[in-house]
Structure formats: C-alpha cells, structure tokens
Amino acid sequence: SDLKPKKNIQEKLSSEKSTVLLFQSLFPVRRRQFSVKMSTAPAQDVEMKETPDPASAPSNSATSAAPSALQHLKEIASLIETGAYAREVRRIARAIRLTMALRRKLKTSVVSAFLNFALTPGSEAHSRLSSYLPKEDDHEMEVDTATSVVQAPVKHSLPELEIFSYLLVLIFLIDQKRYSEAKACSSASIARLKNINRRTVDVLASRLYFYYSLSYEHTGDLAEIRGNLLALHQIATLRHDELGQETLLNLLLRNYLHYNLYDQAEKLRSKAPRFEAHSNQQFCRYLFYLGKIRTIQLEYTDAKESLLQAARKAPIAALCFRIQCTKWAVIVRLLLGEIPERTVFMQKGMETALRPYFELTNAVRIGDLELFKSVAEKFSETFSLDRTQNLIVRLRHNVIRTGLRNISISYSRISLTDVAKKLRLDSPNPVADAESIVSKAIRDGAIDATIDHAKGWMVSKETGDIYSTNEPQMAFNSRIAFCLNMHNEAVRALRFPPNSHKEKEIAEKRRERQQQEQELAKHIAEEDDDEF
Amino acid sequence: MDPKLTEVSQYFERFKAACVREDIDTSANLLSQLKVLLTSFRSLPPLFEVTPNAVQELTIARDIYEHAVLLSVKMGDQDAFERDFFQLKPYYTDARKRLPRSPQEHMILGLNLLRLLVQNRIAEFHTELELLPAESLEDPCIKHAVELEQSFMEGAYNRVLTAKQTVPNQSYDYFMDLLAKTVRDEIAGCSEKAYDFLSINDARQMLLFSSDNELLKYINEEHPEWEIKDGSVIFQKAKETAPCKEIPSLQLINQTLSYARELERIV
Numbered sequence: 001s002d003l004k005p006k007k008n009i010q011e012k013l014s015s016e017k018s019t020v021l022l023f024q025s026l027f028p029v030r031r032r033q034f035s036v037k038m039s040t041a042p043a044q045d046v047e048m049k050e051t052p053d054p055a056s057a058p059s060n061s062a063t064s065a066a067p068s069a070l071q072h073l074k075e076i077a078s079l080i081e082t083g084a085y086a087r088e089v090r091r092i093a094r095a096i097r098l099t100m101a102l103r104r105k106l107k108t109s110v111v112s113a114f115l116n117f118a119l120t121p122g123s124e125a126h127s128r129l130s131s132y133l134p135k136e137d138d139h140e141m142e143v144d145t146a147t148s149v150v151q152a153p154v155k156h157s158l159p160e161l162e163i164f165s166y167l168l169v170l171i172f173l174i175d176q177k178r179y180s181e182a183k184a185c186s187s188a189s190i191a192r193l194k195n196i197n198r199r200t201v202d203v204l205a206s207r208l209y210f211y212y213s214l215s216y217e218h219t220g221d222l223a224e225i226r227g228n229l230l231a232l233h234q235i236a237t238l239r240h241d242e243l244g245q246e247t248l249l250n251l252l253l254r255n256y257l258h259y260n261l262y263d264q265a266e267k268l269r270s271k272a273p274r275f276e277a278h279s280n281q282q283f284c285r286y287l288f289y290l291g292k293i294r295t296i297q298l299e300y301t302d303a304k305e306s307l308l309q310a311a312r313k314a315p316i317a318a319l320c321f322r323i324q325c326t327k328w329a330v331i332v333r334l335l336l337g338e339i340p341e342r343t344v345f346m347q348k349g350m351e352t353a354l355r356p357y358f359e360l361t362n363a364v365r366i367g368d369l370e371l372f373k374s375v376a377e378k379f380s381e382t383f384s385l386d387r388t389q390n391l392i393v394r395l396r397h398n399v400i401r402t403g404l405r406n407i408s409i410s411y412s413r414i415s416l417t418d419v420a421k422k423l424r425l426d427s428p429n430p431v432a433d434a435e436s437i438v439s440k441a442i443r444d445g446a447i448d449a450t451i452d453h454a455k456g457w458m459v460s461k462e463t464g465d466i467y468s469t470n471e472p473q474m475a476f477n478s479r480i481a482f483c484l485n486m487h488n489e490a491v492r493a494l495r496f497p498p499n500s501h502k503e504k505e506i507a508e509k510r511r512e513r514q515q516q517e518q519e520l521a522k523h524i525a526e527e528d529d530d531e532f
Numbered sequence: 533m534d535p536k537l538t539e540v541s542q543y544f545e546r547f548k549a550a551c552v553r554e555d556i557d558t559s560a561n562l563l564s565q566l567k568v569l570l571t572s573f574r575s576l577p578p579l580f581e582v583t584p585n586a587v588q589e590l591t592i593a594r595d596i597y598e599h600a601v602l603l604s605v606k607m608g609d610q611d612a613f614e615r616d617f618f619q620l621k622p623y624y625t626d627a628r629k630r631l632p633r634s635p636q637e638h639m640i641l642g643l644n645l646l647r648l649l650v651q652n653r654i655a656e657f658h659t660e661l662e663l664l665p666a667e668s669l670e671d672p673c674i675k676h677a678v679e680l681e682q683s684f685m686e687g688a689y690n691r692v693l694t695a696k697q698t699v700p701n702q703s704y705d706y707f708m709d710l711l712a713k714t715v716r717d718e719i720a721g722c723s724e725k726a727y728d729f730l731s732i733n734d735a736r737q738m739l740l741f742s743s744d745n746e747l748l749k750y751i752n753e754e755h756p757e758w759e760i761k762d763g764s765v766i767f768q769k770a771k772e773t774a775p776c777k778e779i780p781s782l783q784l785i786n787q788t789l790s791y792a793r794e795l796e797r798i799v
Contacts, residue, residue: 390662432690436688484794
C-alpha cells in the first residue's frame, strides 16, 4: 500500500481523527457509527502495545473487558485534555459520545482506577468521589494500585477532568440504580460547577444537569430542585452558555409537566430566550414538551406540527421517546378530526405499545359511541399511565361528529329519531339531543345539511366537486412551503470543522488523505449496499 | 392563644354572621379588615414559615378566603371571585401536606371550573382540570362541571339546561343563569344555519322564552335580519346567486412569488 508507516500511534490517531471530522461534515448522519468505529481500531493498537506491560497482566486475568474499558477511558481523558488546551469544544463533545458507548462496560474497579489516574489521589475531589463508589474486595484494590503506579502521573488536575470524573461516577451510579447516592453526587457536582466558568466545561456541565434531574426524578423528589434549576438557568444565560440554557429549559419544562403544571410551564417557555438549537436531542425534547403544552391548551394544529417534528427528528435508537411522541400525535390528529393511517401504528417495534391507540382510532373512525366507551374502559390503565386520560374524554365529541358525518353522507334524508338511534346517544331525551347536536354540527361546518323541524328530519345537501375549488391549491402550497423550509434548514445545518482552512497541506499528506477518503467512501458505499 | 389569632377569629365570626344575614356591605368591610390582619401572619403563603400556630393560622386564613369567594358569588362580582380564588389556590395545592382537607374544597373548585366555562376560557378550564387528581373527578361538584363542558362542546344544549335543575349547591345558580344566556345565543346561532324556517311556537320553545312577546323582543334586539312572516320565523334570506367564481389572483401571485424567491435563495 502507499500508506507511509506511521512513526507513532499518536500521529495515526490524529490523522484519522481529522479524516473522521471531515467525513462527519460530509455525511452527518453517519457521525455516530463512525466515531465508535474509529475508537475501537486505535484502541486495539494501543492495547497490543501495552500487553507486555507486567502490571496489566494480572488485571487481564481478572476480566478481559477491564483493560480495554480502562484504556478507552484514558484515551477519552487525553482527548478531553487536548480539547481543553486547544479550546475545541468538538473534541469534548466527541469524548462524551465515546463515554456513552462505554457505559455498559463500566465496573467499580474500572471507575476507581480511572479516578486514581485522572485525579491526584489526595485531593478533595478524589476522596469525595471515591466515597460514592461501593467498596470492593482487596483483590481489585491491588490491581488498581499496581496499574496506577505504572502509569505516568497526571500533570495537572484540569477542571474538565474533574467534572468528567464526576460525570463518570454519576453515570455509573445511575446505571447501578443507586439513586440516593447519585443524588448526593450530583448535588455535589452542581455546587462545584457554579465556580467554574469555562466554555469547554459547558458540554460536560449540560450532561451533569441532565443526570442531576434524572437522579431526583427516580427518587421522586423533582419538586425540590426546581429552584436550583431556575438559578442554574439564570447563570447559564449570564454566561451565554447556550447549550446549558437549552438543557436547563428542557429540564425545567419536564419538571413542570411531571406535576401537570401546564400553566407555569407555558409561562416559562414563552418568556425564555429562544435561539438556534445546538443539540438535536435537546431540540427534540423541546418540541415534545411544546407539543404537550399546546395539546392541553387546545391548540391542536401547533401541537400536531411540534409532535410530528419531534417524532421525525428523534434518532432511531430512541424508541420509547418516539413511541410517546407518536401516541400524543395520534390523539391530537384524532382531536383535529383526521384519522391517522394504519402505517403509523405498524412501525417497527411500536406495534404492541400502540395497540390501544389503534383500537381507539378504529372506534373514532367508525363513529360508534358504544365501541368508543368500551375501548376507553378496556385500556384505561394504559391511558392513565400515559396521562392521556383527559384527552381521551375530549374525543367523545369527535366520535359523535364522525358518526354524524357518515350518516349525512350516506343518507339524503333521514329522520332525527333514526339519527339518535344510530349515534347511540345514551341520554334521557335522545331526539332533542340529536337535533341540537346536528344543528351545532351544521353551524360548525362539519356537515352540509338542513333540518326540517316540523317533519323532524335532516336533509343533506349534495357535496360538490372538490377539484373545482381552491382546496388542492392550498394543500400543494403548504407542502411546497414545508419542503423549501426543510431545504433551507439542511443547508444551514452543514458544518465544517473549524480551522480546517488554516492547515497547510504538503503534497504527501494530501495524497494520503485522499486515499483514506477514497477507502472510507468505498466503505460507506458498501455499507449502503448492505443495508438495502 | 396568640392575641392576633383571637382578634382574627372574632372578626371572622362577625364576618360569617354578616354573610348569613346577606348583609353585603358589612361583609365586604369586614373582609377587607380581615385581609389586612392576615398580612401580619408569617406562616401564610408565600412565606410559609413554620411558626407554632402555623396550622391554626393556615386553617383560619383558608376559611376566610373560602367565605370571600362565596361572598363574591353573591355579589355577582367575577373579578373579585378570580382574585380571591387565586389567593385561595396555594392553600389547596402547596399547603396540602400541612392542613387537613377542607370540606368545601371540591365545591369551590367546581365553582371555578364553571366560571371559566361561562367566560368561555376553555383552555384554562382544561389546564385546571389536568391539575386535579383522578379521585377528585368522581366528586359530584366537579363531575357536574365536566359533564356540562362536554354537553356544551357537543352541542346538546337541552342537556345543559336540564343540568340547571341538578345543581349540587345553591351558589352555582348565579353561574348557571349566565350560562343559560350564553346557551340561548348559541342555540340562536345554530338554528340560523340549520333551519330554513321555524314556527313561532317552536322557536319560542327552543329559545326558552315563556311568551311570544319576549321572543319578538329578543329577535328585534339581537337578530334583526330574521324575518317574521305568517306565524313563522324565516332565517335565510334568498341567497343571491354566487357570482362566477373569481380567481383569487392576489393569493396566487403571492404564492408564486414566494416559490420563486425561495428557490433562488442563497442561505
């Protein structure tokens, strides 16, 4: 091959990183897959280099997963250091992504070994964090001290590394379901964060806020931290920390919505400063909460737009989130009077969860009140778990409307007693009820008919030809506007790595880079083929 | 007992007596005095300090505000109702853990829901409904308001009017009367579109008037465009034949220009 042999691992790492960065800009969707791939390849190189090291041999025998996890963590720590020194936030963001990939492999030994590596063992932070970890037996401790002795002592304790250690311990505790300790750890980290004011810490800080709220939510104490979150939001706004602002706003909205305080949530949301979303995940969450608020406030069109957008933008892996968005979107569409199509319920992985909503849609589509009541009772626990119980109650009105519409289309003239019988209204005076319901439906424009009171029947008017009106034009216009908007947003979302125009490339390097690009492009093309 | 607390209790007894006597002016005076006295208590919202007499103070304050709400209903003052209700709300929500449940809580909540319905603030109606826990919805006062809203939405107005008879509490009457008026306007609006004509008898029955004269007066005031001929009320005038459909040129031009602009846009 034409690839020049690399002098050391570092150089190879950095060149691959820059290639990956370039590819991330060209193929943004692939970002996550690539970062994980790239991280495993060099890790294996590093691991092979260090196997002859005697200290890691015993830990190798203990568990084979431990060394590679620890090596990953050390790499991530070095990535954070370089990012902090170069003030490049993207590296830190990447470090976090790599950590998330490692979550499942974390064990107490790994975490405490990392703490020994990253923080000076005597420092306050180290002792505090170690106290949160569960105590393990001596065997593990030996291994840890052995490894820590062999590794080069860390230079300075960067605040980023400290916050990262907090984050790591917190994630570990939450994954182990030790929520009360997680609560204590997160409160300590928030207190520590208030003193640090560096942009490179912001990415880590926003993750910390999220886990802080999560640990309190799991122990059921969300209301306690509301004041803290508001204060943090204020601080983030003062420091122009936009990612933190976004995260905290979402956490606050989640807090209010947890207790059904829709009014206060809306007041906060309308007054909070708005800006371009920095993180796709936060934007999705924001859209979902916005959709929920709008639904309760009866603004169904806005709600539908937000909820559908949230479901679309969410990453494929976030299945439960998408299920929740879809559930609410289905109900909002039913409330608007349109019936969602069957494919919505048949999406991969969502069929069982969406089953109650499917049956509900069926009842609304047929327009049968009895069926609607029986479905609502049958699945009432699911609905109350999803907190959509009140919305389902509002649907009764839609069921009647749909039933009425079906009747008016099928009959040119029908007596009101028959209408009452078909709608199966359970009331003491069905005919009078039916009459007033029909007259209201006519006034609202749901059906096109007139009532003859004396003779007691309803006469439907003929429906005109819809293509001769402006309706198709309107529908096309809204679709065109949407597509154009999407195009503009996509163009705006293109990113290029910073400082790339500043590097001067020598001919050799350029050749190598182009070769690697070609290989990666071929790889992607093959992957595409595999998927199809 | 605390001297301030005794003073407040005495005033409160006089206030309650005035309310029972239906003496609006004295009650209003005593109420304003009570409110001023209440500001000296530190255990009330928004401070919620823990003092030795906290529970008693909170209970008395809550009772005072409940009576204030009922008084405003008697006076027919909706703004006063809203103010007093907002001051009462923290006692139900935030102070829930410190106090035993008030027996009148559901009644007052139902009254508030009814008020929102009458003022056509349906969004706030639903927001308030969301705040109630599931078991409150079984309570007759609240159920009454919820069913009323449903019938209103569906358009079964006769059910709304029959619900007037089944009021759970006397203080609901004021709002039910207001609601009856709204319902009447709604029925008139619907009948306009739905019927070509109605006989005077039928119109009178539907709009709930007791005599033809009232009906005629109503029509003259609110709906002068209805014609009265041969003992029947005619709603629709003969529609003029729609002119040949004009092309909405302005709209089309706007749309096409926006397409051209977006396509050529450099973002």
